[in-house]
Amino acid sequence: MSSPLLAVSGLAKGYHRGGKAIAAVDNVSFAIGPGETLALAGPSGSGKSTIARLVLRLVEPDAGRIAFEGDDFLALNGAALRARRARLQMVFQDPLAAFNPRATVARVLNDPLRIHGIASRAERPRRIVALLERVGLSPNLASRAIHEISGGQRQRVAIARAIATKPSLIVLDEAVSALDVSVRGDILKLLLDLQTKERIAYLFISHDLGVVRAIAHRVVILDAGRITESGDARAVINAPQSAIGRELVAATPKLHRTTAP
Amino acid sequence: MTALLSIRDLSVAYRGNGREALKNINLDVAAGERIAVIGESGSGKSTLALVIAGLLPPSARIEGHIDWQTTEFRSSHSFAPPSVLPEMSGRTEGAKDRQPKFVPLGGRDIGLVFQDPSASLDPVMTVGKQIAEVAHTHLGLDWPQAFARAKTLLERVRLPDPDAAMHAYPHQLSGGQKQRVAIAAAIAASPKLLIADEATSALDTIVQAEIVSLIRQLVAEDGMTLLFISHDIALAAELADRIAVFRHGELVELGTTAQIASAPHHVYTRALLDAHIGLDTEPMLRRAGASV
Ligand SMILES: Nc1ncnc2c1ncn2[C@@H]1O[C@H](COP(=O)(O)OP(=O)(O)O)[C@@H](O)[C@H]1O
Ligand SMILES: Nc1ncnc2c1ncn2[C@@H]1O[C@H](COP(=O)(O)OP(=O)(O)O)[C@@H](O)[C@H]1O
Ligand SMILES: [Mg+2]
Numbered sequence: 001m002s003s004p005l006l007a008v009s010g011l012a013k014g015y016h017r018g019g020k021a022i023a024a025v026d027n028v029s030f031a032i033g034p035g036e037t038l039a040l041a042g043p044s045g046s047g048k049s050t051i052a053r054l055v056l057r058l059v060e061p062d063a064g065r066i067a068f069e070g071d072d073f074l075a076l077n078g079a080a081l082r083a084r085r086a087r088l089q090m091v092f093q094d095p096l097a098a099f100n101p102r103a104t105v106a107r108v109l110n111d112p113l114r115i116h117g118i119a120s121r122a123e124r125p126r127r128i129v130a131l132l133e134r135v136g137l138s139p140n141l142a143s144r145a146i147h148e149i150s151g152g153q154r155q156r157v158a159i160a161r162a163i164a165t166k167p168s169l170i171v172l173d174e175a176v177s178a179l180d181v182s183v184r185g186d187i188l189k190l191l192l193d194l195q196t197k198e199r200i201a202y203l204f205i206s207h208d209l210g211v212v213r214a215i216a217h218r219v220v221i222l223d224a225g226r227i228t229e230s231g232d233a234r235a236v237i238n239a240p241q242s243a244i245g246r247e248l249v250a251a252t253p254k255l256h257r258t259t260a261p
Numbered sequence: 262m263t264a265l266l267s268i269r270d271l272s273v274a275y276r277g278n279g280r281e282a283l284k285n286i287n288l289d290v291a292a293g294e295r296i297a298v299i300g301e302s303g304s305g306k307s308t309l310a311l312v313i314a315g316l317l318p319p320s321a322r323i324e325g326h327i328d329w330q331t332t333e334f335r336s337s338h339s340f341a342p343p344s345v346l347p348e349m350s351g352r353t354e355g356a357k358d359r360q361p362k363f364v365p366l367g368g369r370d371i372g373l374v375f376q377d378p379s380a381s382l383d384p385v386m387t388v389g390k391q392i393a394e395v396a397h398t399h400l401g402l403d404w405p406q407a408f409a410r411a412k413t414l415l416e417r418v419r420l421p422d423p424d425a426a427m428h429a430y431p432h433q434l435s436g437g438q439k440q441r442v443a444i445a446a447a448i449a450a451s452p453k454l455l456i457a458d459e460a461t462s463a464l465d466t467i468v469q470a471e472i473v474s475l476i477r478q479l480v481a482e483d484g485m486t487l488l489f490i491s492h493d494i495a496l497a498a499e500l501a502d503r504i505a506v507f508r509h510g511e512l513v514e515l516g517t518t519a520q521i522a523s524a525p526h527h528v529y530t531r532a533l534l535d536a537h538i539g540l541d542t543e544p545m546l547r548r549a550g551a552s553v
């Protein structure tokens with residue numbers, strides 16, 4: 001890869017629980033290119049969400065380096081960090097849970113535009129309409145409260161919020177895991193469309209290897225905080241080499257369809 | 262086939278909710294079969310579990326009835342049905358009909374396992390005590406016998422250290438271990454019917470596979486009937502003999518697992534199958550140089 005968008009090296013984070021030390025993330029290195037999807041897969045507790053939080057600088061690592069858009073991301077602070085955060089967004093499983101459920105969709109989308117100084121107050125309503133249309137929602141939804149819209153619509157609003165600041169990378173932590181399958185397919189298509197047109201890269205965290213294989217370029221398999229294998233998503237999932245990789249594939253439910261009549 | 266239960270013209274509406282959660286359901290569940298109920302969120306799956314187990318809130322309006330094959334229950338237990346006279350075929354009736362009839366009891370005749378084991382486990386009671394209590398209450402065992410049964414059950418659900426688990430509190434266990442305990446409690450009174458409502462949905466893939474194989478084994482060993490509720494058609498297909506597809510409170514298709522998976526009749530079933538993303542699904546991502 002010529003110049004990675006994100007390069008993580010030697011990342012480590014430990015926790016203490018009940019007097020016991022846990023290596024949540026242990027010497028993890030990977031890189032993501034512009035417009036690329038890198039998936040993190042692994043059993044529960046393998047360190048996926050901790051990596052997401054480290055990359056987003058929601059927690060600080062014990063060791064390691066994170067280079068983002070060519071800069072030492074861990075060294076940024078103040079205004080420089082705030083400016084760079086606009087380029088690195090996130091979508092979680094229930095990303096609007098932190099909002100007051102009575103907050104309107106417009107409010108949720110107005111915040112990033114205001115905080116990052118992306119649009120003037122007068123311009124914002126037009127921007128909000130454009131964002132809603134970009135994620136396939138009716139502009140009429142702007143005045144609705146978060147609790148009044150469906151789970152799939154909420155996830156579209158979360159994606160609209162994430163792309164409001166024109167990011168180069170979005171961290172998605174189990175972002176489609178709670179969605180109904182019919183809705184999930186449309187959200188994945190939306191993500192792929194955004195990637196193609198805006199060249200957004202994704203750090204895509206999922207425990208679902210089927211979904212990973214469907215939308216990721218490359219995959220990193222984790223177990224107990226360590227990388228057990230990584231490579232082309234289809235190649236790794238079609239023929240996993242590590243023990244945990246094989247276990248994950250074996251445990252994935254398989255639909256046996258005999259030939260259609 | 263002997264029907265363990267026959268659901269007839271069953272409709273359920275929650276108070277304050279104009280739309281019916283279940284609409285005119287007709288379904289026979291055969292004794293000893295593993296039947297899956299699948300559908301998207303809000304399709305009525307949990308309502309079906311609750312109405313079968315007699316656990317709907319009193320304000321819910323129930324129409325139609327559920328006929329139970331009472332002999333199935335009496336052959337396995339030597340208890341008197343709760344406050345009613347046993348009949349050859351009892352029924353759970355709508356609110357208007359209050360005739361004395363056999364109604365199986367949730368927890369005793371029907372074991373229930375839900376998505377969140379913490380919700381069904383008491384956080385301040387040891388695991389051993391919770392399971393023993395089910396056996397004590399429903400099987401009339403004295404406490405030493407009930408605790409011995411709890412220990413055996415913890416071994417059967419393959420907890421790594423059953424002796425330690427007897428004295429553990431739920432918060433000391435992992436999600437998968439808690440679900441094993443919830444399953445042990447659900448089967449402690451030797452129910453005829455085990456209902457698992459999204460019992461593996463909060464677990465990771467590997468633990469899910471372990472719990473599914475555990476449920477399969479326990480159901481086979483004890484000759485239980487299984488009602489396996491899931492939003493995941495592939496998971497349902499791995500476990501079930503038959504699959505019932507629900508949508509907006511209606512049963513849209515019922516068939517053998519092979520027929521549903523390979524030759525669905527209903528467009529909605531086909532849509533669910535098409536939406537499934539498995540390890541053999543054509544990737545959505547088109548890559549330069551990659552064959553499409
Ligand atoms: N804030 C925290 N305090 C203590 N332990 C934590 C904390 N966050 C994560 N852990 C532990 O770190 C490990 C990795 O967790 P996590 O990154 O959430 O894994 P995953 O997302 O793959 O399920 C687990 O053992 C978890 O219990
Ligand atoms: N306690 C309740 N009060 C009012 N409405 C409810 C209640 N429980 C479920 N519902 C409604 O009934 C319908 C079916 O819900 P449910 O049986 O939980 O579906 P599923 O388990 O398939 O997701 C939904 O529209 C849901 O909102
Ligand atoms: Mg996580």
Ligand SMILES: [Mg+2]
Pocket residue numbers: 306307308458459
């Ligand atoms: Mg449910």
